[in-house]
Amino acid sequence: VNFTFNNFSISNSKDAPIVVKNGKLNIILAEGTDNKVSDMRAANTEDENSSGESSTKAYDAAIYSESDINLSGSGSLTVEGGYEDAIHSKSSLTVDSGNYTVTASHHGLNGKTSLTVRNGKFDVTTVEDAFHSKGDVTVENGEININAGDDAVHADNTLTVKDGKINVAASNEGLEGITVNIEGGDITVNSSDDGVNAAGDTEDGSQASYAINISGGNLKVVPGGDGIDSNGDLNISGGNIKVLPGGDGIDSNGDLNISGGNIVIDGPSDGGNAPVDYDGTATITGGSILA
Numbered sequence: 001v002n003f004t005f006n007n008f009s010i011s012n013s014k015d016a017p018i019v020v021k022n023g024k025l026n027i028i029l030a031e032g033t034d035n036k037v038s039d040m041r042a043a044n045t046e047d048e049n050s051s052g053e054s055s056t057k058a059y060d061a062a063i064y065s066e067s068d069i070n071l072s073g074s075g076s077l078t079v080e081g082g083y084e085d086a087i088h089s090k091s092s093l094t095v096d097s098g099n100y101t102v103t104a105s106h107h108g109l110n111g112k113t114s115l116t117v118r119n120g121k122f123d124v125t126t127v128e129d130a131f132h133s134k135g136d137v138t139v140e141n142g143e144i145n146i147n148a149g150d151d152a153v154h155a156d157n158t159l160t161v162k163d164g165k166i167n168v169a170a171s172n173e174g175l176e177g178i179t180v181n182i183e184g185g186d187i188t189v190n191s192s193d194d195g196v197n198a199a200g201d202t203e204d205g206s207q208a209s210y211a212i213n214i215s216g217g218n219l220k221v222v223p224g225g226d227g228i229d230s231n232g233d234l235n236i237s238g239g240n241i242k243v244l245p246g247g248d249g250i251d252s253n254g255d256l257n258i259s260g261g262n263i264v265i266d267g268p269s270d271g272g273n274a275p276v277d278y279d280g281t282a283t284i285t286g287g288s289i290l291a
Contacts, residue, residue, distance in 0.1 A: 005075065006030040011038035016059035016083070024068040025089075029075030029098045037062045041083040043105035043127075061088035061110070069111070071120075072096035079103075085110045086126075093133075095120050095142075107132040108148075115155075117142050117164075129154045130171075137177065139164055139185070151176045152189065156200060161185050161217070173197050174221065178208045180230075182239065184217040195221035195243070198230040208232075210254070214239050214261065226251045226273075227265070233280070236261045236287065246270055248277040249291065255280035258287050265291040 001023050007030075010017045017037050018025075029035060039062035062081045063069065069089040071077070074097060079086040081104030087093065093111030099121045102108045108124040108131060109115060115133040119141045124130040127149040131137055137155040141164040146152045152171040153159060159177030163184040168174050174189035175182075176197040189195045196219075198210040210232030220242045221227045227243030227250060228234065234252035238260045243249045249265035250256070256278040265275040275291035276282075 002026045002028070004028045004030055005033060005035040005073075005077065007033045007035065009036045009038075011036075011040050013040035015041075016061060016064045018063045019059050020065040020067065020069075022066065024070065025063075025065040026070045027063075027072070027077075029071070029073030029077055031074045033075035034078075035075060036078045036080075038078075038080040039082045039086075040080075043082060044084050058083065060106070061085035063087045066090045068092045068094070070094045070096065071098055071100075073098050075099070076101070081105060081108070088112075092116070094118065100124075102126075102130075104128070111135070111137075114138070116140070117144070119164075122146075124148070126150075133157075136160070138162070139166065145169065146171065148172070152191075154200075156202065161187065163217075173225075174223070176200065178202065178210055180212045182212075182214045182217050182219060186218045188220045189222065191221075191223045191225070193223065193225040194229040194247075195223035195226070195245075196228045197226075198232060198234075211235065213237075214241065221245070223247070227267075230254065233257065234278070235259075236263065238287075243267070245273070245275075248273045249275040250277070252278040252280065254278075256282040258282075258284045258289070261287040263287065263289045263291075265289070 076099040078101040084106035086104040088110040102124045113135045125147045130146040130148040131153040134156040148171040152168040155177035158179040160181040174191040212230040224246040226247040227245040233254040245267045
């Protein structure tokens, strides 16, 4: 299913404005155009795991597909997810380019098996997660501004940031996945709880292997809780990292390995915590730490 949006606007107060039940959905934003998709339904207040009749029948996003969704082009798209999500693919959601303003009463961009952002500009405001996947989330590039009521970027599996500019003005937890890889980019995270967090449950209930790996980029974290918090190992081999924590600055429930990077920890503000905390073994072979 191929759509080219050329100053296109659609809204619906009774059902999802755009639903694709079969086949991949490709949306191209024509150059120089402003487009809008509005789900005007009242916010769904049922638990997402509810088995009630209404929750099983309703399509839960302004743009909804049972298969892959691909977004591209150089135009602009505003998506209002009044009922739940703004954009939801039950498979893979990929954004190649474009300019997006997204609001949602649940998740902003939701790709069930994967969510990939290759480029684009985003202004996302959500009640729940801004970017969400039960699989992997990958940010390859782009300019992303987030105000989230829950996680700014959440992956049930692996979250990887390769490059781009990410500014999280508000969140509960900033970047979260079972594995979090930060390879590059300019990232600022403000959160009421942990800033970068390796945590969560696997979809099949199996034992998770948690890890945070930071090898590059510029990362500034201003959390109410811990700055960089791994339920497993924490590995830093590069990058410029500044943490102004309310809780622990760097917290590893496994081993802590630092072989590179420049790390500054200004805090914590809570005297019951520490700039660096680990439960396993700490190995420092390179880099610098100022705490």
